[in-house]
Amino acid sequence: MTDEGRRNVRDLRRANRARLLRQLYFHGPLSRQDLIQATGLSSASVSNVVADLLDAGLVVEAGAVESEGGRPRILLRVDTSCFEVIGIDVGETRIRLERFDLGLGELAALDLPVLDGTLDPEAVVPAIAAGLAELSAGATAPLLGVGIGVPGIVQHQPYAVIHGQTVGWDAFPLEERLRAHTRLPLFIDNGATTMAQAEMWFGAGRDVDSAVFLLLGSGAGASVIADGAPFRGSTTSAGEWGHLNVQYQGRRCRCGARGCLEAYVGAEAIIARYAEAEGSAKIVAADEEETLRQILALAEESGPAGDAARDVLDETAVRVGVGIANVVNFLNPQRVIIGGWAGLALAPSLLPRIREVVRDHALRLPYSLTSVDLGALGADAVARGAATLPVARLLEAGA
Amino acid sequence: MTDEGRRNVRDLRRANRARLLRQLYFHGPLSRQDLIQATGLSSASVSNVVADLLDAGLVVEAGAVESEGGRPRILLRVDTSCFEVIGIDVGETRIRLERFDLGLGELAALDLPVLDGTLDPEAVVPAIAAGLAELSAGATAPLLGVGIGVPGIVQHQPYAVIHGQTVGWDAFPLEERLRAHTRLPLFIDNGATTMAQAEMWFGAGRDVDSAVFLLLGSGAGASVIADGAPFRGSTTSAGEWGHLNVQYQGRRCRCGARGCLEAYVGAEAIIARYAEAEGSAKIVAADEEETLRQILALAEESGPAGDAARDVLDETAVRVGVGIANVVNFLNPQRVIIGGWAGLALAPSLLPRIREVVRDHALRLPYSLTSVDLGALGADAVARGAATLPVARLLEAGA
DNA sequence: ACAGGTTAAATCACGTCTCGAACTAAGTCA
């Protein structure tokens, strides 16, 4: 209802500057003429605002296009080297930190293993702080900020508090804790949301403005994008897709309820279901990723262990498909995109079956308007998306 | 991504005018001082813009507040009599047309029965046209437009086309057809969306900005409100809540799939389930509303017919509760509101049970941040909400 | 009844913004 809008002519200027900057950021080198077309501003204003941006060092000239009989157009682009950002993926199996330039080109990365496979928040804070210090040290341009993608629900009140019911984080004040270790601006959001942001900016969602992103890892999350921006309910992160009830009185989920989707489709659940399945083989592996790969390999083999793997994977595809059909019916997105390390591992073999199930369970019209695809950015989408958060702020402010 | 924002100073003025108008519309008579507080504009600008609005006749003075030692504040309010609007609820059991003043006070109404209980689109058009003509004739102020709430998915391309898979409307070009009968601006949206809009403006959603509205009638729809505005996917209306799959290989739904929520919770489904139930009594009634009332009455009685009714209603509550829990987990709304004629009929007796089921199936945090309530506007919320559409346009334009 | 105080609303002078038009810059083509 309340619209933090423009009030006076200065705000207007800020908004127009942000509009130009945004255009240049997302649609590559452009001439002033292109900007006039794209923004609807007059040539005078474009000249004027571009001069501002050039002065501020945010934008630089980038050659010229061939003339067609007149003065050649000078191309402009955002100077991606004028700032750097850090993105962090706090996953259930590892913590990954990456440093990027303003254009989200990767400059450095750091992987921290999660001890004992449990994500103790008290251990996470010093680990992140140390990683941050190490990555910051290498920066050659001012750091714009740090984005962090976490598992669970993020509540800004006003400092980010994490509720990770499935990983045992109970209202953990991550932002406040990290504040003690760094002066950089912090931007914290749900990991599925940051992944979605990355895919919207650079990946599978580049050409749409409403989409649903599914993050299949140990568990299953989602992020809903509406009109190009993440949907948020009363807290910062909506999208607990994994806890849609898909089976009344079904399997017990680690959240405590029964019949959650996550009790069937997360890597943890798949592994558990395989272990329980009749004829399954004992799997010895270092971690979940390795175990899941072995199940996928078994499904290629004949014999009871292979049958069991195929059964488990087929049910997984069905459950994922039904879960997607629900989303398609309910939200009618232009696209559904599957990501997360487990999603990326499973999708190649399961995608056809998933699409089939979606088709059978979705209403005709919403189904005809959507497509189910794989994420385009791979496993570091979460960290990259986290890094977009400070950049988004810059683009909105225009300075 | 694209932001249809303000570009020049004139747009700025328009936006500020809209901001003031909106404030006056929703927050009753206010003085210029109140407006300064609420909008953050300077007193000079408020004076200026208010003068504009007074000139345009949209706003009038409405007395003064008692002075406290200085010049008394003059109150301003929107002149609700300067325009009228018409709202139409195209329901599966009846078509209702209502004429309102700008403040959505009801001035006249008209009910059209649906022939044979089937909503033939070819019969609906002339019926609406005739009703419109009759209602328009009585208007004493210019008509701002006509809002129509329909069952099914609405696609603007660019004229509204209705896809009502469950009522047999297949890409029906309602807007184009009605265009032949009236020159008034037409605003067509899904009935659940218009109901939601009405509740957001005047009812159970007045004090929140994210909510999910459930429309229980013959079938079951929903509308999702995010940041005060309806969520829209790739078509105009998202929110086919009734076609969430809640039971793999469950009851056959009229949409063709199996296990849809609507196969359990809509009035049609409840009646069918009661008829199939063991020990149920034969019910003879004029229409669905009457039949549903009789089932509710039976549930108060002892004996097998009463047992059957109680069983059917309890399962209904469970299914609705699970459906709501799914929405709470996935979208994390500040409030879930049940409306529609069947919802309003069922809720008094089922609400406690529904809330219990929601609590058991929702994640703790989202559950603790939401509440499940009954719609506050009764059965004409759809028509009233439809009428808000032209008004919303006026408030956005500020003229 | 009237001065002094108080608060609301209108007015004024100023700075900023965008815009259209005129103008300058930098090429091509014959």
Added chain:
DNA sequence: TGACTTAGTTCGAGACGTGATTTAACCTGT
């Protein structure tokens, strides 16, 4: 070399919001 074409800049005009100032309207106390 000069006419032509297109890109980008500059300039004056018009519109807006703001803070300061002025006017309006009411109260209180004498």
